[in-house]
Amino acid sequence: GVSLLTPDGQIGRLISGFPSTRDAGDLAGVPLVALAPDNSRIYVGNFGAGHLWVLPLTPEQQKNGLTLPAAPFTADDLDVAMERLNNVMLVNPFDMTFDPQGVPVVTDASGNGVAKETPDGKTRFFHRFAELPNPDKPWDPIEAVPTGILRVDNPDGSREYLVTLTGGCPYPEGAGQLVAVDEQRHQRTLIEGLNMPIDVARSLDGTLWLLEFARFTKDASCFTGEGYQPKTGRLSRILPDWTLEPVLTELNYPGAVLPARDGSLYISEVLTGRILRVTFGKEEGAAEPEDISLRPTPTPGPAPSFTDLDAALAEVLARQGLQPHPGVKRREADTPLARLGQAFFFDPILSGDKNVSCATCHHPRFAMADARVLPIGAGGDGLGPERDFAEWVTLGPEASAPRRLQAVRNDAGDRVPNPFAGQFVPRNSPTVINAALFPVQFWDGRVDGSADGPVRTLEEEINRLGMTDPLAVQALFPPTSMHEMAGATLGGLAPETIRRTLLARL
Structure with a gap:
């Protein structure tokens, strides 16, 4: 309550x-x-x-x-x-x-x-938010877990939101961040190396406050709560250069900080049930805090310098055992089949509503990806970071009668209110550069060509085809995904039914 x-x-x-x-x-x-x-x-x-x-x-x-x-x-x-x-x-x-x-x-x-x-x-x-790096296990990133939020209005009329990213299990030390985002999906990192940051607030005088919840014992269980270390919470003042000035330490699991009109702060402690009131006396001659909207993103430290770039690169190549053009022998020739595949890649005809192609999420303009944290597939309009949800979706001719019940007919066909508005595809779009070299496709490895013989998938209909090219097999799946390409016209039908419907359309 x-x-x-x-x-x-x-x-x-x-x-x-x-x-x-x-x-x-x-x-x-x-x-x-x-x-x-x-x-x-x-x-x-x-x-x-x-x-x-x-x-x-x-x-x-x-x-x-x-x-x-x-x-x-x-x-x-x-x-x-x-x-x-x-x-x-x-x-x-x-x-x-x-x-x-x-x-x-x-x-x-x-x-x-x-x-x-x-x-x-x-x-x-x-x-x-994308996953955060895990300082302890770089190969195993953690969930971002956004917690506190604060709106900031800039002098140029732009608007950002400061968000504390607590970082998920196993809550490694120093994994938390304070970031700024806007409604155009841009994100910049302001402060790193935090321990479970949980709130950010601003006093009436412009002072910014950052609250950290606790430190977590390394390798402790996330499922018992026993890893949270008592009296490791911290309240800090954010300085103009985006560094922190600790003000209160040894807090017991602080959950939120609330600046009051009189300049004091209220801090709630989650597990102890306490409310703390913090008051301050202004030092004589103290300067007024600077406005957060004027503070730029911190400048990174100096980059390493090399006297001989070619020698440095050659050393890296030798150390990693890298060879030039590793897939040159597998490059497809300029054949009619290759040209047909390229045409299909950029053609929305393979999507149920005819409004999204493979290139929508894997575009040359964005290094064969989409420059987004999460894609907008079916029901979207535009490309890359500017892609947004359309208000209406025009059904394809194969849409069944029940799917047309809410349709409004016009010259373009039957339109329905976009059923995918607000729904992102729940996986990042990886680049497809050099994808032909990967024996295992998709984030979850559902297309596996690592063993001798035909490529294996979770669909027996595909396995019975006996295909040996993992990339070709991969291409059979996005058109059957409701949120990626199948859309309002074909989404929810059996995968093989969708494929046969698209073949008939072609």
């Missing part, structure tokens, strides 16, 4: 009755509570609800503040916001800020993204 601490020191439940649990060593309950900029409502985020809860405030409450109710409000007294859009929904809403118009912007610690409320009250993610 949500507790209310009044100015005279009383504390009690304002909202109660939400489910909570200790899941895999973590507390899953109500991590988010925020007051709308116009004081009209209180937003509450509950793990697993799939939306936000809203407590409307009366004009008297907006003017004079809240008092403890005779009985706590429950879900029956609340409205909802940021409802699910198709299969897109909030799972673990962790922190909230607002855009200049007062629209909620929320981090989802389980969805690894930042979402915003649409004009019709739905949820749409405008940014998803």
